[in-house]
Amino acid sequence: MEGAGEDVYCTLLMSDSYLPGALVLAHSLLDSGTRKKLAVLVTLDNLHYTSLAELQKLYDYIIPVERIVNKSPANLYLMDRPDLNATFTKIALWRQQQFRKIVYIDADVVTLRAPDELFELDTSFAAVPDVGWPDCFNSGVMVLNPNLGDFYALLALAQRGVSFDGADQGLLNMHFTNWHRLSFRYNCTPSGHYQYVPAYRHFQSSLNMIHFIGHEKPWLSGRDAPSSSGVYEELLARWWAVHDRHMKPIASSRTSEPTTHTDAGHLPTVSEQTATEDLPIQHPIYIPYKEAQIQSSTPTAVASTPTNVTSSKEEPQTSLSRFSPPMTEWDPSRAPPPADSKPEALNFPQQSYSMSADGELFRPPNAYPEPPKGMYYEVPKTAPKFEPKPLFPWEHTAAKPTRVFADDLPSKPEESSITPPLGEENDVDTASPTTPTINIIPPDAWQNYTRSNAWDDVPEIERYITSMQQARKGRVQVLLDTKAGDEPILSPSIEAGPARRKASLRLTDFPSEVERPSLPVTPAPIRRPSFWGEERNEEGELPAAEGVPKQEEWNPAAKLDELLRRQSEVLMNPEPVSSPPKPIPNREMPSSSVDASKPDFAENKDTNEDDSPGMVPAS
Ligand SMILES: O=c1ccn([C@@H]2O[C@H](COP(=O)(O)OP(=O)(O)O[C@H]3O[C@H](CO)[C@@H](O)[C@H](O)[C@H]3O)[C@@H](O)[C@H]2O)c(=O)[nH]1
Numbered sequence: 123m124e125g126a127g128e129d130v131y132c133t134l135l136m137s138d139s140y141l142p143g144a145l146v147l148a149h150s151l152l153d154s155g156t157r158k159k160l161a162v163l164v165t166l167d168n169l170h171y172t173s174l175a176e177l178q179k180l181y182d183y184i185i186p187v188e189r190i191v192n193k194s195p196a197n198l199y200l201m202d203r204p205d206l207n208a209t210f211t212k213i214a215l216w217r218q219q220q221f222r223k224i225v226y227i228d229a230d231v232v233t234l235r236a237p238d239e240l241f242e243l244d245t246s247f248a249a250v251p252d253v254g255w256p257d258c259f260n261s262g263v264m265v266l267n268p269n270l271g272d273f274y275a276l277l278a279l280a281q282r283g284v285s286f287d288g289a290d291q292g293l294l295n296m297h298f299t300n301w302h303r304l305s306f307r308y309n310c311t312p313s314g315h316y317q318y319v320p321a322y323r324h325f326q327s328s329l330n331m332i333h334f335i336g337h338e339k340p341w342l343s344g345r346d347a348p349s350s351s352g353v354y355e356e357l358l359a360r361w362w363a364v365h366d367r368h369m370k371p372i373a374s375s376r377t378s379e380p381t382t383h384t385d386a387g388h389l390p391t392v393s394e395q396t397a398t399e400d401l402p403i404q405h406p407i408y409i410p411y412k413e414a415q416i417q418s419s420t421p422t423a424v425a426s427t428p429t430n431v432t433s434s435k436e437e438p439q440t441s442l443s444r445f446s447p448p449m450t451e452w453d454p455s456r457a458p459p460p461a462d463s464k465p466e467a468l469n470f471p472q473q474s475y476s477m478s479a480d481g482e483l484f485r486p487p488n489a490y491p492e493p494p495k496g497m498y499y500e501v502p503k504t505a506p507k508f509e510p511k512p513l514f515p516w517e518h519t520a521a522k523p524t525r526v527f528a529d530d531l532p533s534k535p536e537e538s539s540i541t542p543p544l545g546e547e548n549d550v551d552t553a554s555p556t557t558p559t560i561n562i563i564p565p566d567a568w569q570n571y572t573r574s575n576a577w578d579d580v581p582e583i584e585r586y587i588t589s590m591q592q593a594r595k596g597r598v599q600v601l602l603d604t605k606a607g608d609e610p611i612l613s614p615s616i617e618a619g620p621a622r623r624k625a626s627l628r629l630t631d632f633p634s635e636v637e638r639p640s641l642p643v644t645p646a647p648i649r650r651p652s653f654w655g656e657e658r659n660e661e662g663e664l665p666a667a668e669g670v671p672k673q674e675e676w677n678p679a680a681k682l683d684e685l686l687r688r689q690s691e692v693l694m695n696p697e698p699v700s701s702p703p704k705p706i707p708n709r710e711m712p713s714s715s716v717d718a719s720k721p722d723f724a725e726n727k728d729t730n731e732d733d734s735p736g737m738v739p740a741s
């Protein structure tokens with residue numbers, strides 16, 4: 123790279139709304155005769171191409187960088203600056219290793235004197251104390267040596283959202299704790315609330331840079347300070363002086379709420395100059411910065427620009443200033459949207475394309491190159507076979523299926539084990555597949571079947587199992603009369619034939635009938651000595667209970683007869699309270715044939731001839 127090891131002043135532009143600041147900064151540096159180059163980091167996603175064109179006129183290097191957004195922006199609300207949710211992008215400075223040293227300056231800074239001597243500092247990082255908390259530095263002006271070590275450390279913090287103010291200043295102060303302190307004259311931040319006027323008067327002549335921190339930027343607030351403090355107004359005038367020298371007059375870029383300033387010195391805002399309400403807010407209108415200047419018919423007297431909207435009809439275009447969509451306006455996780463919040467769709471990234479400025483008419487070439495050949499897909503004649511590769515070992519040796527789909531028959535009849543039914547020729551009728559006859563498993567299949575396991579011949583396993591079996595065998599009887607010197611009767615071993623059978627673990631070596639242990643037999647119960655002693659009779663039974671007849675004397679048939687007799691006695695001599703038994707009517711139950719519209723069951727009775735006389739109508 124040409125500028126390797128170069129020294130540059132560098133700023134950052136992430137939105138069109140800060141373009142006036144970036145231009146004034148560059149003009150002020152060039153005006154004060156710097157010998158250093160100017161660079162600007164830009165986030166292209168949110169910048170209008172005309173803004174880039176403006177930058178190009180003043181900056182030597184325009185460096186696109188990726189926007190780094192703070193994904194946990196809660197801390198930004200502590201300082202009421204949700205618009206700063208992407209200032210982490212600043213850390214891209216440390217990645218610009220093509221430069222030896224960078225003096226970074228915020229876009230809201232105007233230089234009164236080019237601070238070229240900062241490049242001679244023998245320190246890797248220097249900054250100016252912040253007026254809000256002087257133990258911290260303000261990250262609007264920084265002297266730094268780009269290096270990837272710091273870059274990645276900062277990036278790691280940024281990605282985790284580590285920053286006590288949610289923006290770059292909080293993050294950088296957490297990383298650079300031992301910073302070289304520069305004089306306040308390199309980053310003088312006049313504030314409306316607090317001024318050290320005697321000090322200002324004392325150091326005023328040696329001021330290098332004025333930094334307009336906070337919401338109100340010079341190009342937004344206009345020429346009159348929000349607080350009419352003398353010092354602030356004085357310094358604000360320095361910004362406007364540079365602005366007016368090069369770029370006067372422009373319409374203010376304020377796109378938010380209309381300002382309340384009405385003095386003659388105030389720049390008209392968009393909302394004041396035209397009825398922006400008529401414009402669809404989702405389609406902001408950009409006009410090139412330079413165009414706005416040209417279109418303005420009052421080139422010198424910004425202060426005299428009438429704020430009255432109706433009187434400025436000759437120059438309506440000047441009002442159409444650049445637009446910058448707002449970033450997060452509020453923290454949705456903490457509060458409802460503010461009443462005056464802007465539409466969220468304003469955040470949509472915009473892509474602009476410029477018309478070609480080429481005045482030449484299109485001329486077609488004499489000949490176009492031949493289109494490449496063979497760039498088509500040849501449809502295969504036969505459907506490709508998608509058969510999964512065999513995975514498991516047994517898939518290789520798998521037996522051919524004996525049952526197949528009827529559709530598969532005509533394709534390879536010789537492979538199938540299906541034989542055509544008797545009486546038919548060998549050619550298979552494709553139109554009407556016959557029920558296949560399936561070959562049954564050959565009768566000797568079980569004989570060929572291997573009955574041994576891989577572990578059958580491992581002696582350790584065999585010994586272990588045998589020892590376990592012996593422990594169990596102690597509990598079963600085996601019909602072996604070994605006392606008498608009989609040889610145990612054993613079944614012939616499969617391998618060894620009639621030879622003596624060896625102890626085996628094989629499950630398939632079933633024991634023969636004589637080898638099988640006998641089943642345990644339930645022993646005849648033996649009467650134990652009685653606990654009741656003499657209470658029992660000779661047979662050992664308990665004495666009979668009083669009033670209970672002896673079992674032998676109990677005649678179930680006689681008892682049943684007696685029960686029946688008693689029952690009929692009760693039925694034959696009914697008590698007067700009970701009604702006589704009703705005969706069951708010989709009549710079908712009313713069904714769907716019965717007129718359902720007649721609600722009363724009694725009415726239906728008259729039409730029914732099968733009614734038994736004993737029928738009691740429903741009441
Ligand atoms: O919409 C935006 C917002 C910021 N910037 C750039 O980011 C810088 C920082 O934003 P700024 O509004 O200048 O912040 P300050 O009001 O100066 O606030 C303080 O806090 C910021 C967040 O920590 C620091 O970046 C500043 O250096 C510090 O002065 C600007 O100068 C621009 O260069 C844009 O280009 N577009």
Ligand SMILES: [Mn+2]
Pocket residue numbers: 228229230262333334335336
């Ligand atoms: Mn700033």
